[in-house]
Amino acid sequence: MSIESVLHEHRVFAPDKAFASQAAVASMQEYQRLCQAAAEDYEGFWANLARELLIWHKPFTKTLNQDNAPFFKWFEDGELNVSANCLDKHLATIPNKTAIIFEADNGDIKNVTYKDLYHQVCQFANGLKSLQLVKGDRVIIYLPMGIEAIVAMQACARLGLIHSVVFGGFSAKSLNERIIDAGAVAVITSDGQYRGGKTLPLKQAVDEGIAMGGCDSVRHMVVFKKTGQAVAWDDQCIWWHDLIAGKDDTCEPVMVDAEHPLFLLYTSGSTGKPKGVQHSSAGYLLHAMNTMRWTFDIKPEDIYWCTADVGWITGHSYVTYGPLAMGATQVVFEGIPTFPNAGRFWEMIQRHQVSVFYTAPTAIRSLIKAGETDFTTHPNHFDLGSLRLLGTVGEPINPEAWMWYYEQVGGNRCPIVDTFWQTETGGHVITPLPGATPLVPGSCTLPFPGIDIDVVDEAGNDLAWGNGGLLVIKKPWPSMIRTIYNDPERYKSSYFPAELGGQLYLAGDGAIRDTETGNFTIMGRIDDVLNVSGHRLGTMEIESALVANHLVAESAVVGKPHPIKGESVVAYVVLKGKRPEGEEAKKIVAELRDWVGKEIGPIAKPDEIRFGDNLPKTRSGKIMRRLLRSLAKGEEITSDISTLDNPAILDQLKQPVN
Numbered sequence: 284m285s286i287e288s289v290l291h292e293h294r295v296f297a298p299d300k301a302f303a304s305q306a307a308v309a310s311m312q313e314y315q316r317l318c319q320a321a322a323e324d325y326e327g328f329w330a331n332l333a334r335e336l337l338i339w340h341k342p343f344t345k346t347l348n349q350d351n352a353p354f355f356k357w358f359e360d361g362e363l364n365v366s367a368n369c370l371d372k373h374l375a376t377i378p379n380k381t382a383i384i385f386e387a388d389n390g391d392i393k394n395v396t397y398k399d400l401y402h403q404v405c406q407f408a409n410g411l412k413s414l415q416l417v418k419g420d421r422v423i424i425y426l427p428m429g430i431e432a433i434v435a436m437q438a439c440a441r442l443g444l445i446h447s448v449v450f451g452g453f454s455a456k457s458l459n460e461r462i463i464d465a466g467a468v469a470v471i472t473s474d475g476q477y478r479g480g481k482t483l484p485l486k487q488a489v490d491e492g493i494a495m496g497g498c499d500s501v502r503h504m505v506v507f508k509k510t511g512q513a514v515a516w517d518d519q520c521i522w523w524h525d526l527i528a529g530k531d532d533t534c535e536p537v538m539v540d541a542e543h544p545l546f547l548l549y550t551s552g553s554t555g556k557p558k559g560v561q562h563s564s565a566g567y568l569l570h571a572m573n574t575m576r577w578t579f580d581i582k583p584e585d586i587y588w589c590t591a592d593v594g595w596i597t598g599h600s601y602v603t604y605g606p607l608a609m610g611a612t613q614v615v616f617e618g619i620p621t622f623p624n625a626g627r628f629w630e631m632i633q634r635h636q637v638s639v640f641y642t643a644p645t646a647i648r649s650l651i652k653a654g655e656t657d658f659t660t661h662p663n664h665f666d667l668g669s670l671r672l673l674g675t676v677g678e679p680i681n682p683e684a685w686m687w688y689y690e691q692v693g694g695n696r697c698p699i700v701d702t703f704w705q706t707e708t709g710g711h712v713i714t715p716l717p718g719a720t721p722l723v724p725g726s727c728t729l730p731f732p733g734i735d736i737d738v739v740d741e742a743g744n745d746l747a748w749g750n751g752g753l754l755v756i757k758k759p760w761p762s763m764i765r766t767i768y769n770d771p772e773r774y775k776s777s778y779f780p781a782e783l784g785g786q787l788y789l790a791g792d793g794a795i796r797d798t799e800t801g802n803f804t805i806m807g808r809i810d811d812v813l814n815v816s817g818h819r820l821g822t823m824e825i826e827s828a829l830v831a832n833h834l835v836a837e838s839a840v841v842g843k844p845h846p847i848k849g850e851s852v853v854a855y856v857v858l859k860g861k862r863p864e865g866e867e868a869k870k871i872v873a874e875l876r877d878w879v880g881k882e883i884g885p886i887a888k889p890d891e892i893r894f895g896d897n898l899p900k901t902r903s904g905k906i907m908r909r910l911l912r913s914l915a916k917g918e919e920i921t922s923d924i925s926t927l928d929n930p931a932i933l934d935q936l937k938q939p940v941n
Contacts, residue, residue: 285816296689296697296722302671306718308732310615314719317732321447328733329357329569329761334570337565337609338372339363340538346607347759352786353779354766356542356567364536365545366408366441370401371536374580375607377635381612384586384635385430388477388618395430397610399435401865403430405534408438414469414503418443418537421465421547425449425458427476427491428592428617430534431507431523435471436593439497439772440545440564447547450594451476453884461549462501462659464559464769466643469503471523475510479622486514494775503592541565547639550706551812551821559775560596561769567760567910571605574731578700578714579639580672581611588614589641589676591630595818597676601641607709625653626660629692633665640692641674644672645816647684648699648847654691662691663680672717677817678849679805683898688920703727703805705790706819707778709762712736713803718831726802733850734760736803738794743783749798756788802833811908812844812848824853828882832875833940834858838900839906840889843915853915854889855898868940891915897932 285289303309308317326346333343343361373380378398385393422444426432432448439446447465449458460889463472470493473485486506493501506514507523545564549557565892577583589605591597606613614635620628620642628650632640638668656659673693680688680701689699698717704710712734713727720728730736735758738746746752758762768776793806808814811822822840830836838858842850856875863871876888893914899907907927913920914936924930 288881292684294724296698298718298720298722299696302549302698303718305582305853307576307715308580308717309718311721314716314729314732317797318730321733321735325758332573332733333358333361333565333569333761335717336576337363337569338368343541344567344741349586349759350660350752352760353788354771355763357563357759357761358541361541361565361566363541364443364538365568365604366404366437366440367438367536367569369440369604370397373397373610374545377610380610382607383430383433383613383615385615386617386631386635387429388480393430400434400607402532403434404437404441406527406532407434407523407529408441409442409532409533410505410523410532410536411438411442411469412540413526413530414505414521416444416469416503418539418543419445420465420469420898421445421447423447423449423458423465423467423470425451425470425472425485426507427451427473427485427509428480428594428598429615431473431509432593433603433607433615436546437607441536443539443543445544445546446645447549448599449549450592450884451478451483451490452594452886454881455488455491456495456882456937457884458489459495459498460557461493461559463497464546464549464557466498466500467498467507468712470501470755471505471507473507473509474514475512477510477617479619480512482512486513490515497674507936520684542765544765546599548599548706550596550816551819551824556847557821557824558770558773560770561765562709562762563765566763567600567709568604568608570762571600572608574710575601575605575611576611577716577732578702578711579641579674580717581606581609581639583610585611585638585671586614586636586669587611587639587641588616588632588635590616590620590643590646591641591676596709597641600710601676612820620650621653625650625657627663629660629662629665629667632667632670636669638669639672639674640670641676642673642678643677643817644684645677645848647680647688651684651687651746652847667692667694670694670697670773673697674702676702676704679703679807680725682724682901689724698722703803707764708756708760708790709764712756712760713805721800723797723800723802726797726804728800728802739783739787740797741782743787749794751793753783753793753809754790754792754794754803754805755783756790757786759788762932771799784824786836813840813852815845815850815852815886818846818886820852820883824883825854825879826890827886828887829854829856829875831882832878834860834871835875837898839908839911841908841915843912843913845890851890852887853891853893853911853939855893855895855911857895857897862896868894893936893939895932895935897929899930899932899936900928908911 341362342834348356705714845851
């Protein structure tokens with residue numbers, strides 16, 4: 284069933300009355316009231332939320348500063364500490380409540396209370412202080428998914444250190460680029476990690492990244508002993524357990540101003556260099572908390588589980604910060620959804636009595652397929668009666684997968700919050716509110732209250748509902764990106780382009796609003812950024828990695844629809860030598876895939892590589908990427924190719940190497 288047919292049939296699921304009666308936002312009237320309050324007094328709306336949800340060391344008197352737009356400031360004269368807002372405030376009320384239920388890759392389980400977590404964070408923060416790290420220093424975190432990663436992030440926040448988490452699947456080169464750009468003074472890593480029953484190195488990648496050069500800023504490397512595998516050692520290194528030995532398990536939080544950077548998180552852009560997205564302390568935490576409250580309808584008795592790794596923004600907002608600031612009990616999972624079998628998610632929901640479950644459409648699609656071939660891994664084989672709310676994140680969910688999720692996992696009773704947001708937005712900007720919003724499969728529905736989001740044409744003019752265009756946010760909001768670290772001009776040109784008047788935040792996605800309801804449907808990226816398994820990958824980044832190989836003269840990368848991953852990576856490659864065939868071609872494909880894996884990370888490996896004597900170009904030398912996208916999809920070329928300099932090349936590029 285296509286999005287169009289679902290919308291045509293008006294297949295709408297009204298909020299369950301019993302659910303709505305207990306929901307934080309209990310009706311469309313209440314949703315509209317919130318939106319109206321924001322429209323009538325925008326600054327007052329956010330100021331009231333900030334006073335209600337955050338604990339301030341020094342209250343703010345200024346809400347929004349637009350003097351240097353688009354470098355907006357929120358609550359700038361207020362002071363607080365993010366870690367204290369996540370941990371200290373709970374010590375008097377819920378110290379013995381479970382904060383984290385950690386399940387390891389091998390199935391081992393460890394529970395950590397809020398009091399335990401507070402002491403672990405404080406002890407590690409005191410360890411970092413002993414290394415003479417001070418407020419404003421940047422710290423790279425390259426750890427497995429688990430308690431230690433959360434402790435490290437919270438400890439940095441406690442001291443006013445600016446953390447930059449790098450996903451454990453990224454390569455040594457990716458680490459090198461991030462260390463250099465951030466000017467990191469310390470790296471926190473592990474000897475290795477467990478994933479899908481395998482033991483994988485981590486510190487080795489850090490060592491290789493530093494050895495590439497340019498990382499002179501790094502003075503310390505803290506290493507957590509997890510797997511016990513041998514690692515290289517030098518005077519910069521210290522074991523985590525040695526760092527915290529004898530340290531006090533209380534640590535006064537360092538108060539910072541509201542605009543103090545909490546973290547940098549690098550994300551792919553349409554050029555080869557990753558962008559260091561910089562987020563503030565107060566505004567970011569405010570939205571993480573409020574979306575936990577209104578989108579996830581979080582209750583004190585809930586067992587909440589977001590399956591994202593902390594290496595991504597979802598793991599920042601909805602694992603490390605939002606749930607803890609709201610005093611929730613959450614599941615943290617080290618492994619993957621298909622190990623030891625594809626029933627792992629459903630088994631864990633049953634075992635831990637999860638009530639709120641948040642995962643990616645990619646995972647859902649892969650588990651649909653697995654359940655068809657092995658019924659023992661199908662959700663129907665498990666007791667999922669504890670669930671009351673489901674969510675999706677990372678990419679649009681197709682209506683078929685939405686319906687399977689609703690019926691097979693949620694038992695036709697759990698609302699699904701299909702959340703649209705980005706690394707740059709810090710939290711949800713379009714999403715159903717489960718007690719209020721009628722749900723439509725394939726649509727992320729309506730703006731989060733206080734987010735002024737719409738669809739415009741290429742000149743920035745509003746479009747009538749029913750017309751596809753550019754997704755923009757018209758007013759600043761507290762959790763928005765503050766800048767691209769060390770590159771303010773790129774921030775302005777990327778997100779507030781002059782073509783749109785320099786006043787509108789350009790999300791980078793196309794969208795359309797339903798003519799009757801105003802519901803949003805996301806149509807995909809408008810730039811050269813792919814969404815592979817919910818992860819953003821820049822085509823230029825992959826192309827640059829390919830061209831860096833000694834065999835490659837030129838490359839072009841596009842995406843094509845994939846039934847599980849959303850998009851797959853298709854690379855067109857011109858070698859310096861002759862175009863290979865047969866076994867030689869297969870050998871080179873394997874070498875180039877491994878090369879990209881080492882340059883960027885395994886998630887960026889091309890699914891297909893196609894060789895040509897050249898790439899399709901106009902007579903002025905521009906690659907005609909629309910033709911490459913059509914070839915990748917197996918479509919006949921029916922569009923105008925009169926400007927193509929070398930039309931015969933298209934036949935060479937039709938088939939991938941098998």
